[in-house]
Amino acid sequence: MSDPQISYGVLSNIIGHSNDSGWLAPRGVVLQILKYKRDEKNIRFLLHDGKNSAPGFCTEAPEGLDLSDLENVPNSLIRIQNYSVRPMKGKYYLLIRTSEYIGKGEFPSEAPTALPVASNSTEIFSFVNDQHKLTKKEDQTASNDSRHPQSHPQKKSNGIFTEISALTPFTTKWRICARVEYRSDIRTFRSKTSGNDGSLFNITLVDKSGEIRATGFNEIVETYYNMLEPGSVFVISGARINSANKKYSNLKHDYEITLDRNTTIEPADDFSESVPKMIADFTPLDKLADVESESVINVIGVAHNVYDATSQMSKTGKEYTKRDIILVDKSLFMVRVTLWSETATKFDESKQGHVVAIKGVRVSDFNGKSLSVLASGLVINDPEIDEAYNLQGWYQNGGLDSNFKWISNSGGDGKFETPEKYLTLQEATENRLGMSDTPDYFITMAVINRIIQREPYYPACTQPNCNKKVVQQTNEKWRCEKCDVEIEKPNYRYVLSVPANDYTDQIWISCFDETAQVFLGVSANELYDYYQSNDEAYKHVMEDYNHNEYIFKIKARKEFFNNVERVRYQVVNIHPADFITESRKLLDDIQQY
Ligand SMILES: [Zn+2]
Incomplete structure (x- = not known):
């Protein structure tokens, strides 16, 4: 026997029909509280209808019920005016928005049965009461009938969410x-x-x-x-x-x-x-070689190395911030990713060695392949997705000690792979690299301490595949002898000779446009503009360029200068040194002795 006021057996009716199109939920349902629990977020009840029980969550306490008196709560009867049915972990519960306390009832003589587990659907969501918002007056006269005498309104979404x-x-x-x-x-x-x-x-x-x-x-x-x-x-x-x-x-x-x-x-x-944690189609790093330049993709990897954020000067003389990180993944490839402005400043340096997912990076063919985060891009540290847990586990269980390779273009141009061993500058000169009849190539790690040359660029022809020096005519236009054309505005290109140092020696290296840009941080056109109009910005580039260590791939070739044989060192490729990889290589070298 249960209290006569209780809406006997109503729960199976409500829950069984909660997903039926056009079904109208009974109103003014009276249920009894069996158990009561409260946390910061919710008021939780176990409710019964004399036959079955189901959990109920209240957003507000039932009107007139004193929840502070714990002893008093169980066996209270509440009338529920506004509620909906929601699935949770395979079961259903009532989300109760408004309800009122109507008195005490006897505890049921038999324990009610918990309602059966719901079907496999977790996406059913039915606002049972949305179709007839109750006024207080109506509520008092509402019967417990499962059918309400009212035409059934069309229920377009069928209780299922819109995708x-x-x-x-x-x-x-x-x-x-x-x-x-x-x-x-x-x-x-x-x-x-x-x-x-x-x-x-x-x-x-x-x-x-x-x-x-x-x-x-x-x-x-x-x-x-x-x-x-x-x-x-x-x-x-x-x-x-x-x-x-x-x-x-x-x-x-x-x-x-x-x-x-x-x-x-x-x-x-x-x-x-x-609901998924995030949606992204991540391109594995070993597939980057095949991605076309300028494509926008998503990547996920471990931030193997996080460089300091550095300030640079823009074309307009405005300061901006950039930060490079080296991303690695299980393919054992690594790639440089550049973050800009706020994204660069806000990147947490303590996240070195952590997984980072980046949505919206532009692929560039610069030095093999590199990535640049778009202004609209998203950088998510430690994303809570399976892929991230996998990567983190791999990295911590030995992955970080891998010998990572830079990504090279599939075309072969700009190929840049980490070789087994670097040469010191002394080794390069002592082994007379470049003194034979064919050029020698070697890789070394060095710094560029100073730039002596002023205006290290020349006005170049803009015709495809030309780049020859152009000369300004009396008519203000620029003429290319090779192409036999006149152009309005030349394209400035770097040609720069600088001393490169390591702890053993110094050599003079010549850098052309693409390689000089790496450590100067601006294009030759930008530097030319600064020289014309913004002395501060020009000085900033020439003196405060990045003095970090770089890995150079150098072509050593014999040439004659004033009838004297000497070696000319030309930079083929340049890349910021990845300090973790470098120090590990050094350790390996030491262990061989
Ligand atoms: Zn030309």
């Missing part, structure tokens, strides 16, 4: 269940039209089908920013969908969401298992 990939401005009554993969900082701006200060933030939402960007302004920032924590899952509906502004985002979705006053966002962490 993110299916969202368009024409999708009506959509409701997505998505994880916040990324949340930006709050940015402030001044409106051009009103002159008022505003604020905004954006998030990337992800589900199994894809990802979409969402933006919130002003009061939405205040209401939702803190709640939309990265990694958490939410059910979102009622927002505007507009065309995506590809300038700010490199997501594939054609549309993006604008959160506004009509938007509903509800935490839904119980759906966590069915």
